[in-house]
C-alpha cells in the first residue's frame with residue numbers, strides 16, 4: 002500500500018486544491034449545493050470516509066483521472082491495527098494517524114470535514130452535515146462509500162458505561178481511564194473493596210480487538226506499572242474477557258484460539274466463554290453463561306472499566322441507503338455490492354461501497370460451484386466420501402480463487418457436516434454445506450486487508466474506466482446508452498474483485514500468532530514474535546512520516562518504558 006518516494010514527492014509537486022464554494026442561490030430540499038471542482042471531460046468522484054477502504058482507493062487513483070472530493074468527519078486516516086497499542090501508550094496518537102489532506106494532495110483532491118447524512122440517488126447528490134450544524138448537498142458522478150460500521154449492541158443495556166475502541170478519542174479516553182483507576186486505587190482513603198473494583202478491567206468480546214487490548218494492558222501492567230505502584234495494588238489487578246462463543250479468537254484456526262487461551266491463562270487473565278453480557282451498570286456487569294447441559298446461570302461482577310468490542314452493524318448513513326433500496330438490500334449488517342463493488346439496486350452502477358460497510362455478493366460463483374459439484378459427482382449420488390469432498394473443494398478453489406480461502410477451510414470442516422461421524426456426508430448435509438459456503442461468500446471478514454484490497458481494486462478499476470471514457474466516441478456512447486447498458490459495459494471493462502487472504506495476525510502479550518488459512522499457522526511466545534508482529538505493521542504504514550514516528554515510539558518504549566502520566 003505504501004509507495005515511498007512516488008506519493009510523497011508528487012505530493013509536493015502539485016498545486017494546492019481549489020476552494021469549495023456554494024452554487025449561488027441554488028437550493029435542493031432546503032439546503033445549498035456545493036460547487037465541487039469539475040474539469041471538462043472528467044467525472045466528479047466523491048469518496049465518503051477516510052478509513053482503510055477510502056484511503057486505499059485514493060492511493061490507487063491516477064492523478065488527473067477524476068475530480069476528487071473526500072467527505073469524512075475525521076480529517077485523518079487511522080492505522081486501526083495499532084489502536085490497542087495507543088490505549089496504553091506503547092505508541093503515541095499521532096503515530097497512527099495520517100492527515101487525509103496529505104494523502105489527497107497527489108490527486109489534488111478537495112476535502113470537506115463533514116458526515117454524509119442523506120443521499121438523493123436520482124439527482125446524484127449526498128447531503129453532508131458539518132460538525133452537526135450546516136448541511137449542504139454535494140453532487141457526484143461516481144460515489145464511493147467507505148464509512149465503516151458501528152458496534153453492535155446484542156441487546157445488552159448500559160453501553161454508555163463502556164468504552165469502545167474505534168477512534169483516536171476512544172483510545173485516548175481509555176488511556177486516561179486506566180491511569181485514573183490506578184491513581185484512585187492507591188489513595189489511602191479508598192476502601193479495599195473499591196480498590197478491587199477499580200482494578201477489574203472487563204473486555205466484552207473475545208475477537209482480535211478485545212484480545213489485543215487485553216494483551217496490551219497486560220504488557221503495560223507487567224512492564225511499566227509494576228515499577229511505580231505498590232505490589233499490593235498490582236496483585237489486585239484482574240483482566241476478564243467475556244466471550245459469547247466457546248473459544249476466544251474463534252474466527253482464527255482452533256490451534257490459535259487454544260494457544261491464545263493458554264497464553265492468557267499464563268498471564269493470569271480470566272477468560273469466560275459461552276457467556277453473553279446482559280447489562281452493564283456504573284460499577285458492575287451482568288452476564289449469562291450457557292452450560293453444556295443446556296442450563297443457564299446469571300452472574301454479576303464488579304468492574305472499574307469495560308471495553309465493548311463485540312462485532313459490527315450498519316452505521317446510520319448505510320442503514321438509510323439500504324432503506325432507500327429496500328427491495329434489493331436485505332442484509333442487516335452491510336450494503337450488498339456486486340463483484341465490481343457496485344451497490345445493488347443503483348441502476349447505472351455509479352455508487353460503490355467497500356470495507357466494513359459492504360458485503361460482496363457472488364451469486365454466479367455459488368451457481369458455478371453447485372454445477373461443478375453436480376458434474377463431478379453426478380446429481381444422482383446419495384453420499385460423498387471425505388476423499389471425494391476434498392478433491393471437489395480443491396477443484397472449486399482452483400477454479401474460483403476469490404473463494405479459495407473459504408472453500409479450502411471447508412476441507413477442514415468435513416466433520417461439521419458429517420453429523421453421524423461415518424466419514425461420509427449425505428446430499429442433504431452437502432446442501433447445508435452449500436448454504437454455509439453461501440453465507441461465507443457473501444461475508445468477507447471485517448478486516449483492514451479486505452477494505453484495503455477492495456480500495457486498490459476500485460482505484461485501479463476507476464482509472465481504467467476514466468481511460469475507457471476518455472475518447473469522444475466513448476463519451477458519446479456513455480451519454481446515449483441507458484443506465485443498465487452502461488452498467489453492463491463497465492462490468493465487461495473491469496474484471497470482478499477477487500479477495501486474497503494474506504493471513505490474520507493477533508498480538509497476545511509478549512506472544513503473537515498468525516493464521517494464514519488452510520491450517521497454516523504461526524505461534525510464538527517470545528520477544529522475536531512480538532517484533533515480527535511489529536515489523537509487519539511497520540511495513541504496512543501509509544507514509545514515511547508514520548514509519549519514523551512508530552520506530553521512535555518503540556525505541557522510546559524500549560529505553561524509558563511507557564508514559565504513565567494521566568494525560
Ligand code: FAD
Pocket residue numbers: 049050051052053054055072073074075077081082083084085115116117118147148149150166167209210316318355356357358447448449450451452506
Ligand atoms: P474505517 O476504517 O472504519 O473508516 C470509516 C471512515 O468513514 C472513517 O474515516 C469515518 O470517520 C468515516 N465516516 C463514518 N461515518 C461517515 C459518514 N456518515 N460520512 C462520511 N464519512 C464517515 N483489521 C485487520 O485486518 N487487522 C487488524 O489487526 C485489525 N485491528 C483492528 C483494531 C481495532 C481497534 C479496530 C477498531 C479495527 C481493527 N481492524 C483490523 C479492522 C479494520 O480496522 C477495519 O476492517 C477497517 O478499518 C475497515 O475499513 P473501512 O474503510 O471500511 O472503515
